Amino acid sequence: xxxxxxxxxxxxxxxxxxxxxxxxxxxxxxxxxxxxxxxxxxxxxxxxxxxxxxxxxxxxxxxxxxxxxxxxxxxxxxxxxxxxxxxxxxxxxxxxxxxxxxxxxxxxxxxxxxxxxxxxxxxxxxxxxxxxxxxxxxxxxxxxxxxxxxxxxxxxxxxxxxxxxxxxxxxxxxxxxxxxxxxxxxxxxxxxxxxxxxxxxxxxxxxxxxxxxxxxxxxxxxxxxxxxxxxxxxxxxxxxxxxxxxxxxxxxxxxxxxxxxxxxxxxxxxxxxxxxxxxxxxxxxxxxxxxxxxxxxxxxxxxxxxxxxxxxxxxxxxxxxxxxxxxxxxxxxxxxxxxxxxxxxxxxxxxxxxxxxxxxxxxxxxxxxxxxxxxxxxxxxxxxxxxxxxxxxxxxxxxxxxxxxxxxxxxxxxxxxxxxxxxxxxxxxxxxxxxxxxxxxxxxxxxxxxxxxxxxxxxxxxxxxxxxxxxxxxxxxxxxxxxxxxxxxxxxxxxxxxxxxxxxxxxxxxxxxxxxxxxxxxxxxxxxxxxxxxxxxxxxxxxxxxxxxxxxxxxxxxxxxxx
RNA sequence: GCGCCUGUAGCUCAGCUGGAUAGAGCAACGGACUUCUAAUCCGUAGGUCGCAGGUUCGAAUCCUGCCAGGCGUACCA
Numbered sequence: 001x002x003x004x005x006x007x008x009x010x011x012x013x014x015x016x017x018x019x020x021x022x023x024x025x026x027x028x029x030x031x032x033x034x035x036x037x038x039x040x041x042x043x044x045x046x047x048x049x050x051x052x053x054x055x056x057x058x059x060x061x062x063x064x065x066x067x068x069x070x071x072x073x074x075x076x077x078x079x080x081x082x083x084x085x086x087x088x089x090x091x092x093x094x095x096x097x098x099x100x101x102x103x104x105x106x107x108x109x110x111x112x113x114x115x116x117x118x119x120x121x122x123x124x125x126x127x128x129x130x131x132x133x134x135x136x137x138x139x140x141x142x143x144x145x146x147x148x149x150x151x152x153x154x155x156x157x158x159x160x161x162x163x164x165x166x167x168x169x170x171x172x173x174x175x176x177x178x179x180x181x182x183x184x185x186x187x188x189x190x191x192x193x194x195x196x197x198x199x200x201x202x203x204x205x206x207x208x209x210x211x212x213x214x215x216x217x218x219x220x221x222x223x224x225x226x227x228x229x230x231x232x233x234x235x236x237x238x239x240x241x242x243x244x245x246x247x248x249x250x251x252x253x254x255x256x257x258x259x260x261x262x263x264x265x266x267x268x269x270x271x272x273x274x275x276x277x278x279x280x281x282x283x284x285x286x287x288x289x290x291x292x293x294x295x296x297x298x299x300x301x302x303x304x305x306x307x308x309x310x311x312x313x314x315x316x317x318x319x320x321x322x323x324x325x326x327x328x329x330x331x332x333x334x335x336x337x338x339x340x341x342x343x344x345x346x347x348x349x350x351x352x353x354x355x356x357x358x359x360x361x362x363x364x365x366x367x368x369x370x371x372x373x374x375x376x377x378x379x380x381x382x383x384x385x386x387x388x389x390x391x392x393x394x395x396x397x398x399x400x401x402x403x404x405x406x407x408x409x410x411x412x413x414x415x416x417x418x419x420x421x422x423x424x425x426x427x428x429x430x431x432x433x434x435x436x437x438x439x440x441x442x443x444x445x446x447x448x449x450x451x452x453x454x455x456x457x458x459x460x461x462x463x464x465x466x467x468x469x470x471x472x473x474x475x476x477x478x479x480x481x482x483x484x485x486x487x488x489x490x491x492x493x494x495x496x497x498x499x500x501x502x503x504x505x506x507x508x509x510x511x512x513x514x515x516x517x518x519x520x521x522x523x524x525x526x527x528x529x530x531x532x533x534x535x536x537x538x539x540x541x542x543x544x545x546x547x548x549x550x551x552x553x554x555x556x557x558x559x560x561x562x563x
Numbered sequence: 564g565c566g567c568c569u570g571u572a573g574c575u576c577a578g579c580u581g582g583a584u585a586g587a588g589c590a591a592c593g594g595a596c597u598u599c600u601a602a603u604c605c606g607u608a609g610g611u612c613g614c615a616g617g618u619u620c621g622a623a624u625c626c627u628g629c630c631a632g633g634c635g636u637a638c639c640a
Contacts, residue, residue: 046582092583137640294638295638296638319639320639348636420576421568425575499580523605
């Protein structure tokens with residue numbers, strides 16, 4: 001609807017220039033906005049104010065001229081005439097448009113026709129985008145923080161896909177390097193303890209109970225003789241076994257959280273294929289890497305980092321940064337126009353150096369973006385939930401999904417901007433009332449399904465799903481027009497969400513739509529004695545149902561038929 | 564010290580590519596089920612948009628400087 005209004009303004013301005021009532025044909029940046037206050041119309045533009053300088057006329061004078069031009073336009077264009085009820089000038093020079101009720105009715109038809117595609121956009125122009133998220137080390141189960149990252153990454157991927165991007169979701173497995181060796185050692189030591197050896201468990205090893213369980217499993221599988229074997233070999237075996245097992249658990253936990261990946265990418269494969277070495281050689285030949293104090297340094301400082309960073313330590317081992325460089329090179333080689341990494345906020349110090357490596361290989365800084373997800377504060381009944389990472393006790397993602405459910409958890413994670421820290425209250429997420437936003441929105445879907453089922457039972461409609469609106473001109477109450485207006489903005493919200501990479505925009509939108517629907521539901525009956533009006537209202541609520549479903553799908557939340 | 568994020572109602576937060584009287588939920592108080600699901604709705608009350616300057620016809624929104632909180636500042640991952 002907004003772009004229709006914009007077109008009318010542009011046409012009018014053009015006409016004004018041709019007629020000589022406006023001295024300039026230049027069109028400045030202007031806004032078409034939806035005023036908060038209904039007395040300011042359905043749409044409003046600041047055209048007159050921002051044109052004052054160009055036209056060398058006072059804003060209100062321009063506005064007056066424009067109103068006349070738009071009225072003239074209405075006389076020649078039937079579409080414009082049927083769209084606009086009246087145009088007013090207000091305040092310092094706002095031009096306010098009041099639309100006719102009929103102008104809104106086609107929106108319902110569009111929703112029913114487009115169904116699951118309603119709200120989709122071609123804004124991404126099929127551009128190839130990769131979203132990499134979670135990528136937790138396979139050294140332990142996923143915890144709450146990973147959950148938020150998973151929800152955000154998955155959702156951003158969905159939203160970008162819906163907005164016309166060609167999206168691939170990827171998980172990077174850190175299956176190489178020190179922490180995997182530490183994992184192996186941890187399991188090995190627990191295993192030795194199990195078999196009766198007195199060993200002090202080091203502080204820098206993983207302490208969770210899952211390590212002990214893994215040790216038991218290996219012991220059972222390999223038999224008692226295993227502890228007598230070569231230690232180095234045994235640790236390597238432990239590491240491999242544990243990492244594989246843990247990764248399997250991670251996959252399961254993510255899957256029950258509704259998150260699936262298009263690709264799981266192994267860090268080790270970058271070493272095996274020689275890509276890490278190739279990246280180092282490549283940068284060295286371009287003098288981007290130099291040797292100092294026995295280590296190899298990448299000149300990230302030349303790209304705005306605070307200091308240069310080590311890629312190969314003086315003991316000959318590569319740092320994670322080295323494989324990260326190779327990994328990001330590999331991503332672009334796969335043809336992605338844009339690469340998005342979702343990281344926990346505690347990693348923000350890494351942005352500059354990865355960005356440096358991206359720019360150093362000739363990509364634009366805008367082709368790489370990091371979504372920094374702020375930390376989660378876990379609460380229970382309003383009280384902070386202390387987690388002792390040192391003792392290896394923490395609340396896992398699985399615990400949360402088991403306790404509050406996938407939908408509630410995901411909705412909660414996506415309810416706020418990831419720029420802000422998030423309080424996640426387990427008690428609150430479990431409540432099945434208005435304290436818990438997920439039910440508020442899902443309830444709309446269930447309620448509407450109930451209405452449609454009843455209408456079908458009473459033979460008012462043949463099927464609870466149809467793709468053409470009926471008697472839409474009978475939708476005339478303020479609540480109905482208001483609902484349609486909200487439905488109309490869905491696509492704009494999807495686009496904004498895709499552009500800013502902020503899923504909570506969809507959350508906020510769904511809450512607004514749900515609130516408008518519940519209000520309507522309590523004020524008006526859908527099924528009434530008036531059959532024609534009933535059909536009109538059924539069309540409208542079916543539209544609401546579809547938009548709720550589409551929106552929830554973007555967040556990875558189910559839309560239940562019944563609750 | 565430096566970097567990133569945050570500061571809006573008692574609480575949790577939207578709004579931040581500048582617009583006309585700053586919103587929602589929770590909590591508080593008062594109402595609405597003989598009805599298509601009350602997991603809902605309606606009403607009342609509640610704000611120096613951290614502080615101070617600046618840009619602008621117009622600033623919660625942009626700029627600068629402070630103040631406060633979180634996180635980070637390794638040849639760790």
